Amino acid sequence: MNRSLTQPTNLALGLVLILLIALPFFAPNYYVQFASKAMLMGMLALSLNLVVGFGGLVSLCHAAFFGLAGYMLGFQSPESAGASLWLSLPVALLVVAAVAAVIGTLSLRTRGIYFIMVTLAFGEMLFYFFHDTKIGGGSDGLYIYFKPEIALFGQTLIDLDNSRSFYLLVLASLVMTAGLIRGLVNSPFGHALQAARDNERRALSLGFPVFRLRLMAFILSAMIAGLAGYFSAAQFGFVAPQMLGWHLSATVLVMVVLGGMSSILGPIVGAFALIGLEEVLKSAFEHWKLIKGLIIIALVFALPGGLQQLTRLVLPKSEGPHTGKDSDNQPVEADHAANLGSLSDPMTGLIQPPMTSANAKGLQHV
Amino acid sequence: MDAITIAVQLLNGVQYGLVLFLVASGLTLVFGILGVINLAHGAFYMLGAYLAWWIASYTGSFALALLGALSISFVLGLLLEEVFVKRMIGRDHLAQVLLSFGLILVIDEARQILFGKDVHSVTPPEWLNGSIQLTAILSYPVYRLALCLVCILLAALIFYVIQRTRLGMIIRAGAENRNMTRALGIPFDTVNRFVFAGGIALAALGGMLVAPISTVFPGMGDGMLILSFVVVVLGGIGSVTGAALGALMIGLTDTFGKVFFPQVSSILIYVLMAGVLLWRPNGLMGKAP
Numbered sequence: 001m002n003r004s005l006t007q008p009t010n011l012a013l014g015l016v017l018i019l020l021i022a023l024p025f026f027a028p029n030y031y032v033q034f035a036s037k038a039m040l041m042g043m044l045a046l047s048l049n050l051v052v053g054f055g056g057l058v059s060l061c062h063a064a065f066f067g068l069a070g071y072m073l074g075f076q077s078p079e080s081a082g083a084s085l086w087l088s089l090p091v092a093l094l095v096v097a098a099v100a101a102v103i104g105t106l107s108l109r110t111r112g113i114y115f116i117m118v119t120l121a122f123g124e125m126l127f128y129f130f131h132d133t134k135i136g137g138g139s140d141g142l143y144i145y146f147k148p149e150i151a152l153f154g155q156t157l158i159d160l161d162n163s164r165s166f167y168l169l170v171l172a173s174l175v176m177t178a179g180l181i182r183g184l185v186n187s188p189f190g191h192a193l194q195a196a197r198d199n200e201r202r203a204l205s206l207g208f209p210v211f212r213l214r215l216m217a218f219i220l221s222a223m224i225a226g227l228a229g230y231f232s233a234a235q236f237g238f239v240a241p242q243m244l245g246w247h248l249s250a251t252v253l254v255m256v257v258l259g260g261m262s263s264i265l266g267p268i269v270g271a272f273a274l275i276g277l278e279e280v281l282k283s284a285f286e287h288w289k290l291i292k293g294l295i296i297i298a299l300v301f302a303l304p305g306g307l308q309q310l311t312r313l314v315l316p317k318s319e320g321p322h323t324g325k326d327s328d329n330q331p332v333e334a335d336h337a338a339n340l341g342s343l344s345d346p347m348t349g350l351i352q353p354p355m356t357s358a359n360a361k362g363l364q365h366v
Numbered sequence: 367m368d369a370i371t372i373a374v375q376l377l378n379g380v381q382y383g384l385v386l387f388l389v390a391s392g393l394t395l396v397f398g399i400l401g402v403i404n405l406a407h408g409a410f411y412m413l414g415a416y417l418a419w420w421i422a423s424y425t426g427s428f429a430l431a432l433l434g435a436l437s438i439s440f441v442l443g444l445l446l447e448e449v450f451v452k453r454m455i456g457r458d459h460l461a462q463v464l465l466s467f468g469l470i471l472v473i474d475e476a477r478q479i480l481f482g483k484d485v486h487s488v489t490p491p492e493w494l495n496g497s498i499q500l501t502a503i504l505s506y507p508v509y510r511l512a513l514c515l516v517c518i519l520l521a522a523l524i525f526y527v528i529q530r531t532r533l534g535m536i537i538r539a540g541a542e543n544r545n546m547t548r549a550l551g552i553p554f555d556t557v558n559r560f561v562f563a564g565g566i567a568l569a570a571l572g573g574m575l576v577a578p579i580s581t582v583f584p585g586m587g588d589g590m591l592i593l594s595f596v597v598v599v600l601g602g603i604g605s606v607t608g609a610a611l612g613a614l615m616i617g618l619t620d621t622f623g624k625v626f627f628p629q630v631s632s633i634l635i636y637v638l639m640a641g642v643l644l645w646r647p648n649g650l651m652g653k654a655p
Contacts, residue, residue, distance in 0.1 A: 058460050106640050109647040113403050113459055113603060117595040118643065124592045125636040132632045246592075250405070250467040257464060287479060293471030300465045301453065 013265075020171055024164040036167045036235060038275045039174050040228045045255040045267035046177060047224035052253065053261030054185055055217045056197030058116050060249045061103060061123030062225045065096050067244030068126060069226030070233030072096070074142040082146035082160075089148070092230050093223050099126070100222030104215045123246050131241040141240030148234055160234060170231055174268070177224050182264045184220070193217055254296055260308035269307060370501055375621055381510050383617025384517035385572050389590055390597035390609045391524055392568030398541040398604020399561050402454050405466035407569050408591025409473040414439055414570025415582040416477055419486045428491045432574055439570035443563030451562055452555070474584070483584050490578040509578055516575065521610065528606055537561065541604045596639050602652025611650055 024032045048062045072092035076083040107118040130136045147160040160166045184190045196203040196210045203210050233239045242248070251274070259270025277295070281288035303309050393407045417435035422428055450469070454462050477483075489495070490509040497505035528534035536557050539547045548554045573586070580586075597616055601608025616635050623631035642650065 052460065058463060060463070106643050109643055110599075113397060114599060114648070116403060116459055116463060117599050118639070121592055121596050121599065121636060121639060125633060128632040133629070246588075250463065253460070254464060254467070257460065287475050289471045290475035290479075293468045293475065296464055296468030296471065297450070300461050300468065304461060 017175070021168070024167045029163055032163050032167050033235070034275075034279070036163070036170050037232075038272050039167075039170050039268075040232045040235070041252070041255065041275055042268035042271035043170075043174050043177055043228035043231075044225050045252050045259065045271045046174075046181060046264075047221040047228065048249075048252050049256045049261055049264075049267045050181055050184070050217055050221040050224070052256055053267075054190060054197065055193050055214055057108075057214065057218070058119075058253070059107075059218070059221075060116055060120040060246055060253070061107075061126075062222070062252060063246065063248035064123035064126040064244045065100060065222040065225040066229035066232070066248070067130070067239065067241070068099060069093065069096050069229035070239040070243055071130060071136050071142065072226075073148065073230050073233045074136065074144050074239045077144045077146060077148070079145065082149040085148040085150045089227075089230055093226050096226035096229075097219050097223050100219045101215070104218035104222075108211055108214050108218065120246055120249075123244065123249060127241055127244040127246070130244060136239070136241075139241060141238060144233055144237045144239065147237070166235065173227060173231065177227065178264060178268070181224075185264060189213065189216070254299070257304075258299060258306050260306040263308065266306065266308060273307060370504055374500070374504060374506060375625055376618075377506065377510070377514070379618035379621035380614065381514045381517075381617070382621055383614035384514055384521070385576055386593055386597055386617055387521060387610050387613035388517055388575070389569050389572035390594040390601075390613055391521075391606050392565030393594045394598045394601065394604055394606060394609045395537070395561055396565040397598065399537055399544075400451065400455055400558050401544065402451055402562075403459055403462045403466070404451075404565075405463060405591065406469040406473060407565070407594060408587035408589075409470045410439060410443075410566045410569040410587070411573040411590045412584065412587030413442075413473060413477060414573030415488075415577045415586060416481045416486075416573075417570070418574035418577050419488050419582045420481055422488050423486075428488070428578070431488070432571075435574050436567055436571055440563050440567040443566030444559060446566070447559045447562040452558070455558065470587075477584065486582040488577040488582065507579070513575055513579070520571075524606060533557070593635070596635055598649070599639055600642050600649060602649025605649070605651035608649055608651030 020035075023035060027035075044062065044066055048059065051057050051059050051062075069092040072095050073083065073088055076088040076091060103119070103122045107115055107122065110118055131139050136142050147166075149156065150158040150160065158165050158169055160169070185194075192203065192208045193213050195206070196208060196213060200210060229243065232243075252271075255270035255274045256267045257270070258273055259268065260266030278288070278292065281291055285291060299306075305312075389407070389411055393404065396402060396404050396407075414435055417438055418428075418431040420431075421434040422431035425431065425434075446469070450465060454465055494509045494512050496508045498508060498511070499505050526534075528537055536547065536552050536554075539550075539552070540554060540557060544554070569590075572590070593616060597609055597612040600612030600615060601610070615638065619635050619638050620631065623634040627634065646652070
């Protein structure tokens with residue numbers, strides 16, 4: 001596993017986890033629900049980062065997978081009872097995986113700007129599909145009157161109507177997905193994925209099936225986004241086309257960058273930070289979106305490494321809440337290196353313009 | 367379905383495609399020359415329409431509205447290039463995506479503060495407000511015909527500038543090889559600035575010209591952004607000819623899709639895009655990277 005994960009970080013992570021487990025037992029219900037919502041956004045950001053941070057592919061259609069799974073729960077929920085989670089969750093995830101396989105196969109034929117535009121377009125296709133047709137209630141959306149049931153032999157195991165149980169289930173899912181992604185990133189699969197991000201040509205010439213690796217990462221990440229969407233739909237009891245819209249995809253991208261893309265847990269921190277910030281702005285200003293926009297612009301210029309960069313500025317030697325490879329974690333130096341190294345490719349010795357090199361290098365040092 | 371109806375739909379499709387071309391050509395030029403992805407392109411389309419409505423409602427003159435809105439958008443484009451976009455050149459696409467997303471939020475909210483979120487309509491000038499009688503029951507609005515004409519003239523102008531002038535030569539050279547062009551001593555930063563402002567102005571102009579035949583509403587930019595993206599993906603990044611081809615394909619597909627397959631019309635253009643991606647992943651006119 002990861003050797004850079006030092007003792008104090010482990011301790012801090014453990015403390016945070018204990019606090020999160022304890023939260024529903026002392027915090028008011030409003031905060032428990034708010035934290036559930038933030039954790040689901042964290043799960044969505046986590047899934048997106050597998051593609052963006054470790055795959056170097058800027059996808060703008062993850063909200064579509066998120067919303068699609070929500071709609072799948074809606075379709076499977078009867079009017080008068082909850083759907084069985086054992087059946088409805090796998091069905092939702094399989095549908096998302098199938099759609100992601102088609103979208104991924106088509107979009108991964110393209111690179112760079114094209115990939116961004118194509119994923120955005122396919123994501124919006126799903127948005128308009130639910131917006132324009134009557135299948136999911138059109139622009140009005142769909143109500144889910146009863147939360148999914150988790151039962152065994154007629155015995156309810158976890159009652160999702162209880163916001164505390166719901167919170168704990170979401171927390172458990174989040175911890176499991178984070179563990180899954182951490183395992184993936186540190187596996188041979190993850191290493192190959194990152195190799196393809198850093199230098200596609202080299203990875204190809206070393207014999208890595210780059211397309212298949214990326215497609216697998218894309219589908220997996222879509223399924224995790226779907227898991228978050230499923231729970232999100234269950235939490236609010238309502239799905240609407242806006243859940244699939246690209247504004248959500250872009251917002252989640254902001255969370256990923258804010259939290260730091262080179263780490264596994266960073267996106268979760270980013271999600272909490274952005275959602276918390278939105279909540280504060282909403283209560284303080286009428287035109288809070290203007291301020292949100294300005295903050296995003298400031299983030300791009302002043303803090304391209306996200307909050308991690310901030311902690312590094314304040315405490316030069318401190319370990320942020322990240323578990324990623326530390327050698328890749330210095331955006332400022334990495335930027336210089338990219339500028340210097342971008343003119344020639346070490347493998348071929350060919351001089352190439354910085355743009356193509358930036359594409360091939362991926363986005364590790366935003 | 368008789369010949370006249372098909373002819374009317376054909377005209378509608380071409381007119382739609384021409385407007386799409388106007389907006390998408392600005393987008394593809396900014397991609398091709400600055401190498402910057404601008405998600406806020408649709409927001410300027412929306413802003414152009416609101417500016418035109420706002421000026422028209424004060425002055426009562428459509429011509430003044432066009433002139434005023436166009437100048438404001440162009441100056442706004444110059445300013446944005448100077449303050450933000452210039453610093454985005456050569457940075458990775460993720461930073462560009464986030465910057466333009468931030469810009470969308472700011473522009474949307476500024477529009478909310480300045481003009482509100484109501485739906486408006488703009489009246490075309492008196493002499494364009496009539497209809498041409500085609501048959502006893504069918505007529506075609508003069509404004510739509512005039513719109514086609516203006517778009518064709520503008521398209522011709524764009525092609526002329528790019529293919530026949532020194533500026534166009536620099537633009538083409540820049541799209542081909544940015545560093546080499548700069549190394550040859552071309553004042554590329556100035557060219558960049560005017561290309562970006564020009565692209566923004568084209569998007570805004572699209573919004574203004576469409577305002578009289580559709581309505582002016584807050585969400586109009588989002589739909590246009592996606593459509594322009596599909597056009598650029600179809601045509602190939604940086605290719606104005608590709609944008610023209612893609613825009614006409616989308617315009618006709620969408621218009622005839624609504625007539626013949628109303629159930630699935632909103633999906634059709636994406637099916638078209640998927641087909642082109644399978645066949646030519648870099649677009650019809652695009653070069654392999």
